[in-house]
Amino acid sequence: MDTSKGLEQGFDELEAYIQALHEKQGALITVLHKAQTIFGYLPKDVQLFISEKLKLPVSKVYGVVQFYSFFTMIPKGKHRIAVCMGTACYVKGAEKVLEQFKKLLGIHEGETTVDGQFSLEALRCVGACGLAPVVVIDEQVYGKVSPKKVADMLSKHQQGGDET
Numbered sequence: 001m002d003t004s005k006g007l008e009q010g011f012d013e014l015e016a017y018i019q020a021l022h023e024k025q026g027a028l029i030t031v032l033h034k035a036q037t038i039f040g041y042l043p044k045d046v047q048l049f050i051s052e053k054l055k056l057p058v059s060k061v062y063g064v065v066q067f068y069s070f071f072t073m074i075p076k077g078k079h080r081i082a083v084c085m086g087t088a089c090y091v092k093g094a095e096k097v098l099e100q101f102k103k104l105l106g107i108h109e110g111e112t113t114v115d116g117q118f119s120l121e122a123l124r125c126v127g128a129c130g131l132a133p134v135v136v137i138d139e140q141v142y143g144k145v146s147p148k149k150v151a152d153m154l155s156k157h158q159q160g161g162d163e164t
């Protein structure tokens with residue numbers, strides 16, 4: 001995977017962002033947010049970089065990343081699958097749909113397949129309850145999803161989304 005160039009550019013961008021901050025000590029969460037926007041996730045190297053630049057112990061940076069669920073240390077897949085687990089979707093069987101994704105992809109929610117193709121997450125209501133159960137893959141919303149449809153949805157994104 002050719003991430004090295006991306007990482008380098010990302011570090012430059014992050015450094016510039018940190019340099020521009022007035023108050024560095026209290027900016028950890030803001031900086032982590034920015035870093036996650038740049039890199040998509042917060043690997044160890046990025047956390048080390050932040051701890052150096054903000055002059056904070058790396059354990060503190062790590063602690064904050066662990067504490068907040070919106071920070072992740074796992075890279076996102078090329079295709080992001082989000083299964084809505086809000087009440088309406090749950091009642092209509094979203095759990096079985098999620099199970100089927102887990103089974104076919106061989107991962108749990110919050111994880112990414114080894115080939116980097118898919119990451120899986122469970123979300124709260126995405127605001128399309130009338131279509132429950134709802135799955136969002138990348139920008140596309142699927143309604144009334146049954147476990148039977150899962151394999152088709154995956155192959156569609158595998159074939160159709162590779163050109164980028």
Ligand code: FES
Nearest residue numbers: 084086089125128
């Ligand atoms: S509960 Fe799933 S869209 Fe609202």
